Structures are given as structure tokens and as C-alpha cells.
Amino acid sequence: ETGVTQSPTHLIKTRGQQVTLRCSSQSGHNTVSWYQQALGQGPQFIFQYYREEENGRGNFPPRFSGLQFPNYSSELNVNALELDDSALYLCASSARDSEAFFGQGTRLTVV
Amino acid sequence: GNSVTQMEGPVTLSEEAFLTINCTYTATGYPSLFWYVQYPGEGLQLLLKATKADDKGSNKGFEATYRKETTSFHLEKGSVQVSDSAVYFCALSDFGSNYKLTFGKGTLLTVNP
Numbered sequence: 001e002t003g004v005t006q007s008p009t010h011l012i013k014t015r016g017q018q019v020t021l022r023c024s025s026q027s028g029h030n031t032v033s034w035y036q037q038a039l040g041q042g043p044q045f046i047f048q049y050y051r052e053e054e055n056g057r058g059n060f061p062p063r064f065s066g067l068q069f070p071n072y073s074s075e076l077n078v079n080a081l082e083l084d085d086s087a088l089y090l091c092a093s094s095a096r097d098s099e100a101f102f103g104q105g106t107r108l109t110v111v
Numbered sequence: 112g113n114s115v116t117q118m119e120g121p122v123t124l125s126e127e128a129f130l131t132i133n134c135t136y137t138a139t140g141y142p143s144l145f146w147y148v149q150y151p152g153e154g155l156q157l158l159l160k161a162t163k164a165d166d167k168g169s170n171k172g173f174e175a176t177y178r179k180e181t182t183s184f185h186l187e188k189g190s191v192q193v194s195d196s197a198v199y200f201c202a203l204s205d206f207g208s209n210y211k212l213t214f215g216k217g218t219l220l221t222v223n224p
Contacts, residue, residue: 004154033210042115042200042214043155056211090154100212102147102154 003027004093004103012109013081021076021106023091031055031096032074034066037088037105049074050096078108086110113138117201117215124191124222132186132218134175134201142203144168144177144184145212149198158186158199191222 003026013019025032031050035043045058049068063079072093078085086109092100118133136144146158146168159168164179173188184201201215
């Protein structure tokens with residue numbers, strides 16, 4: 001049990017809509033990273049937040065955005081959803097420079 | 112850029128068989144290397160890691176050695192169990208344990224009784 005919880009577990013959206021995914025980090029962790037895992041692929045780094053500031057970003061367009069709150073929980077927002085955004089979205093929390101603990105993910109389907 | 116290539120699956124073994132899952136990497140510097148495991152319906156769990164050349168990571172009977180000369184980090188276990196059935200991911204990071212992990216595509220392992 002890692003203590004990282006994500007909500008919702010499953011979600012179906014229509015192309016062009018917007019979606020917000022949520023992540024509660026493990027107690028004592030101040031860093032949250034988001035990953036996209038397409039079917040049959042490994043996770044790809046979207047971005048990381050450290051103490052409420054974006055701390056690095058992967059090769060994802062600006063319509064992928066995020067927030068980290070004072071309690072270190074985080075949101076991933078995706079605007080103008082495309083069919084290729086269908087994937088498992090994973091959140092990982094960590095203390096600074098320590099191991100990342102992953103949540104179970106949110107399965108997003110765009111139709 | 113960084114990349115990880117791992118053995119295509121699926122891999123099917125009988126209980127107590129020897130396991131090897133190959134992993135090679137491309138990186139600009141001296142990355143840290145990791146193996147993660149994903150059990151059905153669960154998130155990724157760190158299985159083992161190595162942070163410099165010739166280091167051996169080990170956990171739960173699994174081992175992997177950081178080979179800089181061959182840019183490899185192959186996962187091995189001498190005797191697999193049914194409970195080892197899962198997807199295994201090789202990964203690297205230039206910046207430590209929690210930043211911008213680059214993953215391979217994953218290898219599905221099924222162990223039959």
C-alpha cells in the first residue's frame with residue numbers, strides 16, 4: 001500500500017472536452033510527477049511539481065497542464081481531448097530525491 | 112535523448128524456471144537504472160535499482176547488474192513463482208530516483224504452476 005491515491009479510477013470523455021484528474025500524494029511527500037501510459041507501452045513523463053511549482057516537463061503539448069496544492073496533492077488537466085489521449089494516467093509522489101511511489105492510475109477513454 | 116529497450120514479451124515460464132529479461136539503454140550521461148513491476152490492477156512498484164556502473168540491485172530474489180560497457184541492466188531470477196506473474200518495466204533517470212523516468216515498453220511475465 002503506497003498511500004498515493006488517484007481519482008477517478010475510470011473516466012469516459014468525448015473528443016474536444018476537458019478533463020481533470022486528481023492525485024493525493026503520500027504523507028510527507030512534496031513532489032508529484034504525472035505519467036501517461038498508452039496501451040502496451042511504458043509510462044511517459046508528462047511533468048513534475050515540487051512545492052507547488054512545475055519542475056520539469058516532458059514532450060507534451062500545452063493543453064496538458066497541472067497544479068499542485070499546499071497540501072501537495074495535484075491535478076492534471078487536459079483540454080481539447082483527442083482520441084490519442086486515451087491512456088492510463090499515473091501519478092507518483094516522492095520526497096525530494098527519493099524513490100517515487102505510484103498510484104493505481106486513472107484510465108481515461110476518449111470517444 | 113534517453114531511451115530504454117527491453118525484451119519483447121510475453122514471456123511464459125513454468126514455476127521454478129530461470130528468468131532473464133533483457134534491457135539496454137541509451138543515455139547521454141551516467142543514469143540511474145531501475146526495474147519496476149506492475150501487478151494486475153495495481154500501480155508501479157520499484158523492484159530494484161542501481162545508481163552507478165557495476166552496482167548490483169537485488170530484491171525478492173531478483174537481481175540486475177549495471178553494465179556500462181554494454182549499456183545493459185538485465186533482470187534475472189533463479190527460480191520464479193506463480194506470484195511473480197506481472198509486467199516488468201526497465202527504466203532510467205539522469206537525475207536520481209524520482210525525476211523524469213524513461214521507461215521501456217514493459218515485458219509481461221506469466222508463470223504457470
